[in-house]
Amino acid sequence: MMRSTFPVLTVLAVIVGVWYLAVAPMNVRVALDQAERAGSAIVPEGSVPRRDVSVWRLMLNNTAHVPLGYALERPRLPTPGQVGAELWKTTGEMIAKGRAFSKRGLIYHGWITLQSTLWGFALGTVLGIVGAVAIVYSRTAQLSMMPWAIISQTIPIVALAPMIIVLSSQMGVEGRGLPKAIISAYLCFFPVLVGMVKGLRAPLPAQLDLLRTYNASGLQSFLRLRLPASLPYLFTSLKIGIAAALVGTIVGELPTGAISGLGARILIGDQFGTPLAIWSALFAAAILAGGLVTLLDLVQRLTLKRMGLA
Amino acid sequence: MSWVLVALLVWAAGWGLNIMLSRWGEVRAVRVAVPVIFGLTLLAMWEALVRGFDVSPVILPPPSVVAQTFAASTDILWTDFKQTVVKGALRGFVIGTVAAFVTAILIDRSQFLTRGLLPIGNFVAALPIVGIAPILVNWFGFDWQSKAAVVVVMVFFPVLVNTVQGLQESSAMQRDLMRTYAAGYWQTLWRLRLPAAMPFVFNGLKIATTLALIGAIVAEYFGSPTRGMGFRISTGVGSLSIDLVWAEIAVAALAGTAFYGTVAFVERIVTFWHPSQRG
Known part of the structure; x- marks a missing residue:
């Protein structure tokens, strides 16, 4: 772990550096338009003739105005610093002002997204575990359900997402929490199912036979042998599952008229042309994903250590 | 209500057939047939339930209408x-x-x-x-x-x-x-x-x-x-x-x-x- 810290930090530094360098060519046209409106002399004049000139030539001809691209209010590509400042403005500053849960802050929207993610994660995990138990214990269930579980994952869920939202609102379900949770559960159940089937089948025949010689009932051998043996597999799938559940929630928030949640912030940022809002919501989602996976990783380590498995 | 009964019967028939078939789970044809029967059973139940509860096609159309479209x-x-x-x-x-x-x-x-x-x-x-x-x-x-x-x-x-x-x-x-x-x-x-x-x-x-x-x-x-x-x-x-x-x-x-x-x-x-x- 430690020996990869330095390489990771180096790669990250390179990525941030390239990002900073890319801001200049990405924003130069917008920056020059603004400078021209403010009265500066730009070569060539007018934004329409400039469209035929490459960004590199524009930057060479107007070196003095390139730095403007790093401080635009509506940049095509914001700098990492701008994104960081926007993130701080919508989280830390809100807390400092004592309005942590204001609807204009990302904490509120992140909380909405986190709630549906967790509901979807819980639903998907329960479905996955129940499905895995059915598949391990019933040959019919295995033959009928396993191919469909695989096919269900090749269907792009986003095609279904607007339908699920319409259906649940027609059936009188208030709010968007439930449809979003269903979409998350759909993405989350498959890794759990596959991992649990593998895990429940992990005990060796000799171990199962040993329990039979103890005259253990089916339930006992499930609780004492198969379930504990499946835990390492379960945790690995849970980490994939929670990341998938977050993707599902964000996808559920993207189409048609959501107003709260990180996905909705992205949608609204797109409609109102405020790129900084999109970028900060994206990074908030990334931080949320990282936090959730790290948390599960911690629980996994603690549990497996207590069980003597790691 | 009869459509709901049909749906239940279809489910019982499909699942029963699959239980019988899965005894020969090693045969290749059975491995294909069982999931297909399972899928068809679900489609038939969707059709029967939508008709049985008279669901408006604006909310959930039955599969037959989707197939026509x-x-x-x-x-x-x-x-x-x-x-x-x-x-x-x-x-x-x-x-x-x-x-x-x-x-x-x-x-x-x-x-x-x-x-x-x-x-x-x-x-x-x-x-x-x-x-x-x-x-x-x-x-x-x-x-x-x-x-x-x-x-x-x-x-x-x-x-x-x-x-x-x-x-x-x-x-x-x-x-x-x-x-x-x-x-x-x-x-x-x-x-x-x-x-x-x-x-x-x-x-x-x-x-x-x-x-x-x-x-x-x-x-x-x-x-x-x-x-x-x-x-x-x-x-x-x-x-x-x-x-x-x-x-x-x-x-x-x-x-x-x-x-x-x-x-x-x-x-x-x-x-x-x-x-x-x-x-």
Whole structure:
């Protein structure tokens, strides 16, 4: 772990550096338009003739105005610093002002997204575990359900997402929490199912036979042998599952008229042309994903250590 | 109420048939027949329940109506399929996977880069990357280029991570053997390490097939020419032509399954030697 810290930090530094360098060519046209409106002399004049000139030539001809691209209010590509400042403005500053849960802050929207993610994660995990138990214990269930579980994952869920939202609102379900949770559960159940089937089948025949010689009932051998043996597999799938559940929630928030949640912030940022809002919501989602996976990783380590498995 | 009874009977009959059939679970025909019967049972129950509870077709049309709409609007569906799957998803998939593959081979020569990029790639692969769709639509315009760009970003990291992991798969013993044959770097790569990496590469490719379709469809929600599956779905939901939406969903499902199936088929040919393919 430690020996990869330095390489990771180096790669990250390179990525941030390239990002900073890319801001200049990405924003130069917008920056020059603004400078021209403010009265500066730009070569060539007018934004329409400039469209035929490459960004590199524009930057060479107007070196003095390139730095403007790093401080635009509506940049095509914001700098990492701008994104960081926007993130701080919508989280830390809100807390400092004592309005942590204001609807204009990302904490509120992140909380909405986190709630549906967790509901979807819980639903998907329960479905996955129940499905895995059915598949391990019933040959019919295995033959009928396993191919469909695989096919269900090749269907792009986003095609279904607007339908699920319409259906649940027609059936009188208030709010968007439930449809979003269903979409998350759909993405989350498959890794759990596959991992649990593998895990429940992990005990060796000799171990199962040993329990039979103890005259253990089916339930006992499930609780004492198969379930504990499946835990390492379960945790690995849970980490994939929670990341998938977050993707599902964000996808559920993207189409048609959501107003709260990180996905909705992205949608609204797109409609109102405020790129900084999109970028900060994206990074908030990334931080949320990282936090959730790290948390599960911690629980996994603690549990497996207590069980003597790691 | 009689339709509900029909639904229950269909379920009992289908499941009972499957229980009987699964006694011969080793026979190939049975392995195909059982899931097909299961799927047909679900479709028949959907039909019966929608009729039984008199659900308005604006909310949930029965499968028979969807099938009729599908047959009646094949030209629309075909245009959308070409726009979204062939132009957006497939082109993005090819560009993204080739770029990831080449990057993986390049960074594999350096221990330092591998160690630095692998954790980052793993982390990025778990992020909700679909969110960048509006940004890329803004940069690349409404036509298929922006959709392909979203797909490129989405498929890049899973394929990169899996390929890098696969390239480390050959054992020290095998590499030493290649050295005793006086094989150079490229010969070792071509004859030993790439074949050994293939199961991992295909794992990444299979994940990427699903992501490619998701990316192409979501990007269309943020602006598209007046064709494409995502465009038709979002406008169809708005104008209450739900049967057409379900027909598009059916096309998306078929395209996704066919795409995945093709990759899985190529995998069987390329990695015929792997234990998981010999069963």
